[in-house]
Amino acid sequence: MDFLYHLLVVLHLIGWAIVLGGTLVNLRTPKIATGVLHGILTALVTGILMVGIAESTDVLSYELNTTKIAVKLVVALVVTGLVIYGTRRPEKVTRGLVGSIAGLTVVNIAIAVLWR
Template sequence: MEILRTILVFLHLLGMAIIVGGYFANIKAPKVIPGMLHGAYLQLITGIALFGLLEAQGAMTSDLRIKYTVKVALGLLVAVFAFLGNRREKLAARTAAEVPVGAGAPGAGPAAGEPGGPVEPGARVRNPSAPFAHLTFGAAVLAVVVAVFWV
C-alpha cells in the first residue's frame, strides 16, 4: 500500500511540475498549453486516488477530510481553468485559419490589416487564453499552499 501511495504522490507532484513548468515556459506570452491541461488532469486523478486511499485505510480525521475536500475542489478548479483556456486557444487558432482576407472593396468596411478589418489566415489572436493561464497557475499554487500550510 505504501508503494502505491508513493507512486501516486510522485505522479501528483509531476502534474504540478507540468502545470508550473508550462506556465513559466510561456511567461512572456502566457497561454494554456496542452501539457498544462494534461498536468491538471493528472493532478486531479491522482489527488482523488490519494483521497480514496486514505479513506480506505481509515486514516481520515474530520480535519484531514476537510483539507482534502478543499484540495479536490481546487484541483477541479485547476482542471476547469486549464480546459477552458485550452479550448479558447484551439478556437482562436481555428478561427484565425478560417477567416478569409477581404478584398477591401470601396465602402465595404475596413481592409485587411486595419483595426476592425478581416484577419489574415494563420494570424492568431494575441494570448486568447492568458487569463485562464494565470487562473490555472494561481489555483495550482493555492492548492500547494493549502497542502503545505494547512495543519
C-alpha cells in the first residue's frame, strides 16, 4: 500500500503542475489548454484516493487533518468548475478566469505545504 500511496502522490503533484503550467502559459492569450482539464481531473481523483488510502491503512505515521483536506477539496472543486466552464465556453475565457485558476492552484499548493 505504501508504494500505491506514494505513486498517487506523484500523480497528484503532476496533475497540479499541469494545471499551473497550462494556465501560466496561456495568461497572455487567454485560453484553457486541453491538458489543464486532464491535469485538474488527475489531481482531484488522486487526492481523493490518497485520502481514502491514508484513512483506511497505516500508510502515514500521523493523523490526517480533515479540516485542511476539506479546504483543499473545496479549492480543487472550484478550480475544476472554472476549468470545465472555460473548456465548454472558450469564447468566455478571459485573463481573469485563467488568472483565477492559476491563483487558486497556487493557494491549494500553499495550503498543502504551509498548513501544519
